Amino acid sequence: MTRGPQALPPSWLVMASLIPFVLVALPIGYVIVQGWQAGVGGILQNLIRPYTLNLLLNTLTIAVSVTVLAGLIAIAAAWGTERCDLPGRRWWRLAVALPLAIPAYVSSFAWSSLGPWFQEIQGAILILTFYSVPLVYLPVVAALRSLDPNFEDVARSLGHGRWRTFRRVVLPQIAPALGGSALLVAAHMLAEFGALSFLRVETFTTAIFDQYTAEFNNQAAALLSGVLMLICLPVAFAEARMRTRRRVARIGRGSARALVPIALGPLMPLAILGFVLLTILSFGVPIVTLGFWVWQGHSAGQGIERVLPALATTLGYALPGAVLTTIAAVPLVIATTHFRGRFAMLCDRLPYIVHGLPGIVVALAAVATAIGFLPAVYQTSGLVLLVYLVLFLPLAQSSVRASAELVPRELSDVARSLGKTPFQAFVLTILPNLLPGIGAALALTALQLMRELTATLLLAPAGVVTLATEFWNYTSDRAYGAAAPFAATLVLVSGIPVYVFTMRTLRLNDVR
Amino acid sequence: MSLLRVEALRKSHGDHTVLKGVDLTVEPGLVVALLGASGCGKTTLLRLIAGFETADSGRITLGDRVLHGPGIHVPAERRRIGYVPQEGTLFPHLSVAANVAFGLTRAERRAGRADEAMRLTGLAGLEHRYPHQISGGQQQRTALARALAPAPGLILLDEPFNALELGLRRSVCADVVALLRTSAATAILVTHDPEEAFASADLVAVMRQGSIVQCAAPTVLYRHPIDVEVARLTGQAILLDGTARDGTATTMLGTVALQPGAPSGPIRVMLRPEQVTLGPADHGVAVRPLSSVFRGDHALVTVAIGDTTLDLRLNPFDDYADTLALRVNGACMAFALT
Numbered sequence: 001m002t003r004g005p006q007a008l009p010p011s012w013l014v015m016a017s018l019i020p021f022v023l024v025a026l027p028i029g030y031v032i033v034q035g036w037q038a039g040v041g042g043i044l045q046n047l048i049r050p051y052t053l054n055l056l057l058n059t060l061t062i063a064v065s066v067t068v069l070a071g072l073i074a075i076a077a078a079w080g081t082e083r084c085d086l087p088g089r090r091w092w093r094l095a096v097a098l099p100l101a102i103p104a105y106v107s108s109f110a111w112s113s114l115g116p117w118f119q120e121i122q123g124a125i126l127i128l129t130f131y132s133v134p135l136v137y138l139p140v141v142a143a144l145r146s147l148d149p150n151f152e153d154v155a156r157s158l159g160h161g162r163w164r165t166f167r168r169v170v171l172p173q174i175a176p177a178l179g180g181s182a183l184l185v186a187a188h189m190l191a192e193f194g195a196l197s198f199l200r201v202e203t204f205t206t207a208i209f210d211q212y213t214a215e216f217n218n219q220a221a222a223l224l225s226g227v228l229m230l231i232c233l234p235v236a237f238a239e240a241r242m243r244t245r246r247r248v249a250r251i252g253r254g255s256a257r258a259l260v261p262i263a264l265g266p267l268m269p270l271a272i273l274g275f276v277l278l279t280i281l282s283f284g285v286p287i288v289t290l291g292f293w294v295w296q297g298h299s300a301g302q303g304i305e306r307v308l309p310a311l312a313t314t315l316g317y318a319l320p321g322a323v324l325t326t327i328a329a330v331p332l333v334i335a336t337t338h339f340r341g342r343f344a345m346l347c348d349r350l351p352y353i354v355h356g357l358p359g360i361v362v363a364l365a366a367v368a369t370a371i372g373f374l375p376a377v378y379q380t381s382g383l384v385l386l387v388y389l390v391l392f393l394p395l396a397q398s399s400v401r402a403s404a405e406l407v408p409r410e411l412s413d414v415a416r417s418l419g420k421t422p423f424q425a426f427v428l429t430i431l432p433n434l435l436p437g438i439g440a441a442l443a444l445t446a447l448q449l450m451r452e453l454t455a456t457l458l459l460a461p462a463g464v465v466t467l468a469t470e471f472w473n474y475t476s477d478r479a480y481g482a483a484a485p486f487a488a489t490l491v492l493v494s495g496i497p498v499y500v501f502t503m504r505t506l507r508l509n510d511v512r
Numbered sequence: 513m514s515l516l517r518v519e520a521l522r523k524s525h526g527d528h529t530v531l532k533g534v535d536l537t538v539e540p541g542l543v544v545a546l547l548g549a550s551g552c553g554k555t556t557l558l559r560l561i562a563g564f565e566t567a568d569s570g571r572i573t574l575g576d577r578v579l580h581g582p583g584i585h586v587p588a589e590r591r592r593i594g595y596v597p598q599e600g601t602l603f604p605h606l607s608v609a610a611n612v613a614f615g616l617t618r619a620e621r622r623a624g625r626a627d628e629a630m631r632l633t634g635l636a637g638l639e640h641r642y643p644h645q646i647s648g649g650q651q652q653r654t655a656l657a658r659a660l661a662p663a664p665g666l667i668l669l670d671e672p673f674n675a676l677e678l679g680l681r682r683s684v685c686a687d688v689v690a691l692l693r694t695s696a697a698t699a700i701l702v703t704h705d706p707e708e709a710f711a712s713a714d715l716v717a718v719m720r721q722g723s724i725v726q727c728a729a730p731t732v733l734y735r736h737p738i739d740v741e742v743a744r745l746t747g748q749a750i751l752l753d754g755t756a757r758d759g760t761a762t763t764m765l766g767t768v769a770l771q772p773g774a775p776s777g778p779i780r781v782m783l784r785p786e787q788v789t790l791g792p793a794d795h796g797v798a799v800r801p802l803s804s805v806f807r808g809d810h811a812l813v814t815v816a817i818g819d820t821t822l823d824l825r826l827n828p829f830d831d832y833a834d835t836l837a838l839r840v841n842g843a844c845m846a847f848a849l850t
Binding site for chain 1: 588597598603605
């Protein structure tokens with residue numbers, strides 16, 4: 001009997017894990033097949049033109065600027081709330097994370113309704129930067145809190161001032177959290193569709209959508225998807241490497257000393273002003289603007305009676321989607337946490353490949369595959385749910401994983417020594433202990449699915465109206481008042497719960 | 513290495529007064545242990561000396577430099593005071609060599625100061641390892657080398673051996689103290705372990721509720737604690753009530769000699785368990801053992817005297833079933849009963 005994880009997972013687990021693998025392979029296969037059919041000449045003809053260069057420039061400009069700006073703002077904010085004597089730190093911590101409650105396309109709708117300056121590329125960078133700050137801020141805060149303040153004391157006793165201490169001691173140790181979340185933001189930006197579409201910025205995602213829906217040019221859409229994937233996959237892999245290379249921040253045990261906050265002194269008013277401005281720009285403006293349009297739409301009597309049926313449809317897709325995604329995630333998680341070997345490693349890497357697949361590419365591949373091979377499933381809800389599964393698998397996987405890592409591997413060994421088959425052992429011993437993680441995965445996935453726009457837009461059967469698609473239809477016509485109730489409902493049913501959920505899981509409010 | 517002088521240092525955290533006017537002088541080249549229960553303010557005192565926190569009032573001077581005083585507060589990074597925290601706190605992203613060289617200027621690095629510190633602390637050969645690749649004792653020595661390398665005027669050690677398991681703790685402690693001696697460093701060591709304090713320090717300062725109540729050489733402290741609490745904090749103490757007259761006292765253990773300067777009248781006598789040994793059968797106080805537990809290098813014998821019990825560590829090569837005769841060796845400390 002070998003100790004530790006067994007080398008080979010049971011066959012039922014392998015079979016169960018293969019389904020997501022096949023689904024993830026589809027979009028990649030689709031792009032390759034389309035590329036093959038186009039041939040070298042077709043590829044060159046389609047891609048080598050100023051249009052592609054312009055898309056590339058816009059896409060990269062947005063991704064790089066948003067990542068850098070959001071990173072800088074997030075580090076400054078995290079430093080302020082975790083290391084300085086800022087009054088009301090716990091409230092500022094909650095305030096900086098507030099944009100989590102507003103989907104990117106809702107906040108770009110709100111900003112763009114203010115005037116044309118907030119459209120085009122400069123507007124997109126501004127809006128998406130404020131949207132992305134919490135995505136970097138929260139991991140950096142968590143890293144700063146787990147960093148023993150003694151490191152900073154030691155550096156100062158060795159003659160390093162505040163800034164040099166930060167650069168040489170703090171920054172290298174929060175680098176995995178900072179780098180990982182910055183790459184995640186970059187991946188999000190490369191894949192962002194809804195917000196950029198409102199703001200009329202031409203990037204790969206919007207171009208793919210236009211090629212497909214307006215010009216019915218499947219091949220061009222697929223080739224652009226291929227280029228986008230070539231940019232996205234390395235980013236996703238870099239993120240994966242960043243996250244697995246974490247070093248232990250503390251050696252030995254014992255309690256970390258309570259922190260003595262740095263006195264801001266004369267800089268205090270400036271710091272408070274910064275936090276006030278950040279909160280106003282990232283949360284205040286979008287939410288007040290949204291409120292204004294809800295009020296406008298209400299007085300014009302627009303669309304409100306359509307919110308409830310749309311909400312019902314949204315839930316009708318989000319809930320089964322969450323269940324399906326979670327069911328698919330469980331075997332993958334078990335394969336990575338309880339077994340080792342090549343297969344387990346592959347299961348572990350799968351989510352990062354998915355992170356590298358923009359929603360629009362996955363949706364397009366699903367449409368093309370359905371039309372080409374299984375016309376019966378095209379325009380069915382089942383296809384929508386399968387695409388949801390692919391896109392949100394990483395989210396469900398990471399939630400389940402948190403529980404799975406706490407389940408001792410020996411549990412199923414003991415059950416087997418008592419006469420259970422591997423499958424029985426799993427159902428009787430491991431599954432019950434995964435329930436908290438499974439619950440979290442269901443909740444988070446359902447909440448995120450409610451605001452999913454891209455895939456729903458492309459795949460939903462004719463006549464199916466969700467909050468997100470209906471919102472998109474109205475805003476495409478610049479009917480802000482009519483669109484607002486759908487956006488407000490999305491913030492209420494998805495945004496706020498996601499925010500509360502995230503802040504609870506991080507437990508940012510205890511002790512300090 | 514220079515003289516450290518702390519005068520009337522006070523510090524409060526909110527309503528809680530942590531230090532109530534601490535005075536402490538450390539001569540160059542001495543190792544002083546700050547001994548006290550947790551929460552007595554010893555770590556706060558260390559952090560004020562290091563400059564990580566600011567005192568409310570009082571003065572701190574090192575050599576001829578005022579580090580803290582009215583209108584003066586030198587920041588930690590300009591004090592040149594080395595600091596070895598609990599667990600060593602090595603920078604995990606830097607190699608052993610880079611950790612040791614962290615506080616050195618470019619010129620000092622070129623002069624090979626890091627190598628020198630590593631040679632002194634026995635780290636040669638580990639330069640390219642990372643903190644998680646070396647043992648607990650090596651980590652602690654690296655932390656010390658890092659603090660020693662810039663040749664600070666004073667080194668502060670905050671319970672540096674706490675994270676180590678007991679067996680390793682004694683030997684690493686001995687190593688570190690030997691290193692401090694060879695580099696002639698002035699050092700303050702915070703600890704709650706009296707054995708560690710006695711073994712490592714020239715002087716032990718006992719802290720209680722924000723003040724230093726006694727500062728003396730280990731032997732003086734052990735033999736002449738100024739009160740019952742200091743006696744208990746510095747080791748095991750047997751306390752007996754009695755009456756003193758002419759330098760002796762009558763107690764349940766018979767008549768015992770008192771140290772010079774003892775009060776007379778009703779007193780509380782303090783003696784260390786080592787002072788109690790077996791006497792000749794017909795000489796001394798007869799007691800019945802209640803129980804005897806064999807502990808290898810000693811036998812722990814519990815005896816009843818009147819209505820109290822005493823635990824005695826006796827020779828493990830004898831059996832203790834019958835009545836024993838006890839005697840007290842040496843002079844005992846006496847405190848007036850108030």
